[in-house]
């Protein structure tokens with residue numbers, strides 16, 4: 001890709017975005033807002049108008065949810081050449097083109113890679129090729145699961161993270177009782193501590209789900225058509241299945257970058273400006289593997305676009321580890337670390353029918369879990385993000401509030417006055 005000379009690039013340049021979803025569209029919108037009036041091409045391999053992924057389990061449960069409900073930027077509002085339903089298959093940097101599966105070549109001076117991730121089916125014999133095994137990442141997955149679940153007697157979900165439990169919730173709502181296999185000893189192991197996760201597990205069990213925790217799928221039994229009829233776990237248990245939902249991980253969509261010279265360690269390797277290793281190439285969203293959540297894909301799309309327009313914008317997000325969980329009307333939020341390591345101080349309490357946990361390091365909050373009542377989440381996020389030391393506040397942690405950080409100016413106005421840290425102790 002050519003090097004871009006700021007002003008003429010902004011008016012005459014050609015930018016190609018691969019990936020017509022959250023990061024790509026937010027990037028496109030930001031490019032136009034920032035004054036890029038050159039040619040913009042957006043390539044997306046899915047045959048649908050762009051849609052939100054978080055409600056995919058609703059698609060499983062209820063069928064098609066109207067596209068109007070999408071929180072993505074409206075496709076029609078973005079002035080671009082749209083190439084939907086066709087995959088980018090190769091980046092040829094010598095010719096400065098992106099090649100498409102239909103043989104077309106899309107020329108560009110700069111490229112934004114926003115191709116996200118795909119479900120990764122565990123590498124167990126027969127699982128990847130079976131027609132009754134699906135991930136839950138795309139609308140086509142949701143449609144296939146909905147269709148097959150309706151007539152499936154035994155449904156097994158591999159993975160008890162957010163996506164696996166989203167699927168389990170939808171399947172339960174369809175009147176089925178799935179079995180969920182998870183390698184970790186708790187559910188939601190990447191989102192919450194064991195105490196907070198156990199509340200959800202009890203609810204899922206009440207709803208008819210059963211769990212196999214600390215277990216791995218080791219083998220399969222398949223019928224003559226290649227469909228999986230049973231999964232064998234590492235303790236020898238056999239689980240009959242007519243539908244398997246694999247929610248045990250993802251892999252970045254980077255196949256089209258093979259031999260392009262764009263470095264990919266795991267996802268696309270980027271610096272703090274989201275620039276990839278090749279000039280004029282940027283990446284944003286899940287494909288960078290910097291994060292896997294909606295708000296960060298938005299921020300990355302926008303930051304990459306700013307940088308492409310010559311406005312240096314660092315992407316640094318202290319909340320890469322922010323999680324929200326909401327099942328059965330119970331909301332939990334975790335920010336930062338949710339299990340203490342050596343040298344951390346941990347404060348836990350049952351709070352107003354819920355649960356609260358704060359972890360500090362040298363008096364500075366580094367992690368919080370709120371379950372049930374999350375009204376203080378803004379307060380804790382502020383302290384964690386700004387690394388504010390609370391050691392000198394002589395109060396129980398549950399009573400600390402923004403008021404403890406304000407004094408008064410001589411003219412009576414509030415003034416921010418974080419207490420000096422002279423006491424590394426931490427009181428519960």
Ligand SMILES: Cc1cc2nc3c(=O)[nH]c(=O)nc-3n(C[C@H](O)[C@H](O)[C@H](O)COP(=O)(O)OP(=O)(O)OC[C@H]3O[C@@H](n4cnc5c(N)ncnc54)[C@H](O)[C@@H]3O)c2cc1C
Pocket residue numbers: 018019020021022023024043044045046053054055056057086087088089114115116117136137138163166253256284285286287292293294295297
């Ligand atoms: C079921 C589910 C539930 C979720 N729930 C939440 C939630 O509650 N909260 C939250 O914060 N996040 C949630 N997420 C995560 C969130 O949706 C993602 O972080 C976000 O979608 C990432 O956006 P992206 O644009 O980077 O990637 P994606 O949304 O994955 O989009 C990438 C697009 O690029 C396309 N593509 C890939 N390769 C090519 C190619 N070679 N050529 C052309 N197109 C290509 C893909 O088909 C896809 O359309 C959820 C995700 C899933 C799957």
